[in-house]
Amino acid sequence: MKSRLVIGALGLAAMGIGLSILLTDPYVRDPLDVVWWLAGAVLLHDGVLVPVVLVAGAALRVPRWMRGPLRGGLIAAGCVAAVALPAVLRPGPVANPSVLPLDYGRGLLIATGAVAAATAVAAVRSGVRSRREAAGSGDGPDLGDTVAVQDQDVDAALGGDGARGVGYVNRPAGDHGCAAEVHHGHTIHGVPQPGGGVPVTELADEGGDGGGPAEGVGGFGADTGEVDAEIGGKDLRGER
Amino acid sequence: MRAMGFRPPLPVFRGRLHDARTATVIGRALGAAMLVCFVTGVVSHYLQQPPSWAVGVLPTRPVWGYRLSQGLHVASGIAAVPLLLAKLWTVYPRLFGWPPVRSVAHALERLSIAVLVASALLELFTGLLDTEQWYPWPFPFRQVHFALAWVAVGSLLLHIAVKAPVIAASWWRPRSGPEPVDVDGPDRRSFVAAVGAAVGAVTLTTVGQSLGPLGGLDLLAPRQPDHGPQGLPVNRTAAAAGITADLVSDWRLRVVGPRPYELTLSELRSLPQRSAVLPIACVEGWSKNGQWTGVRIRDLLDRAGAPPNARVRVVSLERGGNYGVSELGASYARDPLTLLALSLGGQPLSYDHGFPARIIAPNRPGVLQTKWVTRLEVMS
Numbered sequence A: 001m002k003s004r005l006v007i008g009a010l011g012l013a014a015m016g017i018g019l020s021i022l023l024t025d026p027y028v029r030d031p032l033d034v035v036w037w038l039a040g041a042v043l044l045h046d047g048v049l050v051p052v053v054l055v056a057g058a059a060l061r062v063p064r065w066m067r068g069p070l071r072g073g074l075i076a077a078g079c080v081a082a083v084a085l086p087a088v089l090r091p092g093p094v095a096n097p098s099v100l101p102l103d104y105g106r107g108l109l110i111a112t113g114a115v116a117a118a119t120a121v122a123a124v125r126s127g128v129r130s131r132r133e134a135a136g137s138g139d140g141p142d143l144g145d146t147v148a149v150q151d152q153d154v155d156a157a158l159g160g161d162g163a164r165g166v167g168y169v170n171r172p173a174g175d176h177g178c179a180a181e182v183h184h185g186h187t188i189h190g191v192p193q194p195g196g197g198v199p200v201t202e203l204a205d206e207g208g209d210g211g212g213p214a215e216g217v218g219g220f221g222a223d224t225g226e227v228d229a230e231i232g233g234k235d236l237r238g239e240r
Numbered sequence B: 001m002r003a004m005g006f007r008p009p010l011p012v013f014r015g016r017l018h019d020a021r022t023a024t025v026i027g028r029a030l031g032a033a034m035l036v037c038f039v040t041g042v043v044s045h046y047l048q049q050p051p052s053w054a055v056g057v058l059p060t061r062p063v064w065g066y067r068l069s070q071g072l073h074v075a076s077g078i079a080a081v082p083l084l085l086a087k088l089w090t091v092y093p094r095l096f097g098w099p100p101v102r103s104v105a106h107a108l109e110r111l112s113i114a115v116l117v118a119s120a121l122l123e124l125f126t127g128l129l130d131t132e133q134w135y136p137w138p139f140p141f142r143q144v145h146f147a148l149a150w151v152a153v154g155s156l157l158l159h160i161a162v163k164a165p166v167i168a169a170s171w172w173r174p175r176s177g178p179e180p181v182d183v184d185g186p187d188r189r190s191f192v193a194a195v196g197a198a199v200g201a202v203t204l205t206t207v208g209q210s211l212g213p214l215g216g217l218d219l220l221a222p223r224q225p226d227h228g229p230q231g232l233p234v235n236r237t238a239a240a241a242g243i244t245a246d247l248v249s250d251w252r253l254r255v256v257g258p259r260p261y262e263l264t265l266s267e268l269r270s271l272p273q274r275s276a277v278l279p280i281a282c283v284e285g286w287s288k289n290g291q292w293t294g295v296r297i298r299d300l301l302d303r304a305g306a307p308p309n310a311r312v313r314v315v316s317l318e319r320g321g322n323y324g325v326s327e328l329g330a331s332y333a334r335d336p337l338t339l340l341a342l343s344l345g346g347q348p349l350s351y352d353h354g355f356p357a358r359i360i361a362p363n364r365p366g367v368l369q370t371k372w373v374t375r376l377e378v379m380s
Helices: A002-024 A031-059 A064-089 A104-137 A140-144 A154-158 A202-206 A211-239 B020-048 B052-057 B065-096 B104-130 B141-170 B185-204 B212-217 B245-249 B265-270 B297-303 B330-334
Strands: A061-063 A146-148 B252-256 B261-264 B274-281 B287-296 B311-316 B325-328 B339-344 B358-360 B373-379
Touching: A002 A031, A002 B141, A031 A064, A031 A146, A031 B065, A031 B104, A031 B141, A061 A064, A064 A104, A064 A146, A064 B065, A064 B104, A064 B185, A104 B185, B020 B065, B020 B141, B020 B185, B052 B330, B065 B104, B065 B185, B065 B274, B065 B287, B104 B141, B252 B297, B261 B265, B265 B339, B274 B358, B287 B297, B287 B358, B297 B330, B297 B339, B297 B373, B311 B330
Parallel strands: B252 B373
Antiparallel strands: A061 A146, B252 B261, B274 B287, B287 B339, B311 B325, B311 B373, B339 B358
């Protein structure tokens, strides 16, 4: 308890130091400028970036074995984009040719491609492992389970109680209640099926031949990488 | 809470991993990154603007100290981007807790969280854009970045103090046993691995600007250590500083002290020359070693009869900007590696690197390695 009080007091003191610099430094002409930018940062993050990520996560429905690798690829690609976009978008001339000397759009594409390739490798490994386990336990249809990439409730996206239950698989309980068609992208074919017996999608079948998953995942990864880059872009563009 | 009757149509979160264990696992990595970033930032700040008592005793070893410290500052800031985004995603549902305020203490806690989130986001944003020399905001970068660093770390400490019991309870992986098994374990490990991969990706693609061996991978770094005149990047060019061939055609070094004197460039070159391999390490994170040759500042000061504990004001020919004058404390001025450099890599300095002469001192921010030196003034 005592150490908590000390840490808390240190924190308050540090905040006080920061505040006093903001209020007294002669170069900071209007501290309110900083306050507006602080508020803007929170609004854009909480009001735009996270909702977009949640909706994207809820909308992307993939077989369970693909979920981890795809989520990882999207997170990595999105973060690479967030770090790269200021260099891509920076307007105006630079001070001299040694500042921002590269083609950062090209760099971002290469980095995103590398992330997509790593995602594809991870997805293939995950698919093979999942298939082996399924074969071992005789629980074949498990391969066909679909889950949202972020496993995020669609309610969050739609912002209301009314949407509860739409297209959502609560993962631990995730039975075979949903069918998904990742191939055709954005439509959520996630409405619970009354019969409960339509689980095995094309994708599960594709797991059968070695080349299938790699191709599918690779294309998918590249696609979604772009989507994510755009998410990062909105955030950063907005903050200007 | 239902007794209150009204509950607005807030979003409902039934997804996983918005739990305390995930927040703790991501949060402690973020906390470590923020701490490294803060400490190295404060080091950089006080190396640039030392308090008067410290001017004479700033350490000059290791020679690569500032290079490491500022490289870490920028790298930890960039690594914090995925960590901060992941942490905020994890705790996002708490934003919609109802009722929004339960008590005065709860209101204060939420306010402190808002301060933490806002200052951390803006701190990373301004820092990242500064490495690209992009300043779209209406306030001065350096002062506000420094002030917000204190605010962010202060509100982080407060947050840790408030949440200490939760953090402690979630620090270790839940054990299987009598308690319910952690059903989210594999999913959480996958998520944490993904965030780790993102940290790796943003680090690998940028850190080469200060870490030579990874130079080939820095696709996204704002600087390339080899891009620039004489294979070294430049911040302020001769043109920007108003330096022309005319201006330096009758250049002389003036040394002001008990026995003042002047030297032409050829006289300087005929003095004993020393070489040192020292880094230029910029506050913006990039750094590179160079082999500098010139005259020791110590020798120049001895010749002027300067006392051993003298500080030196270094005056440049450059016009405008904030760095036309710098100060060498006694520890730098007496260091045998501190040079008035005349050449880089065996070639005379290019105009952009400070021709005819520049300061190069060990363990020092690049912005203080004054170029186009015209006068050294011994200060009492």
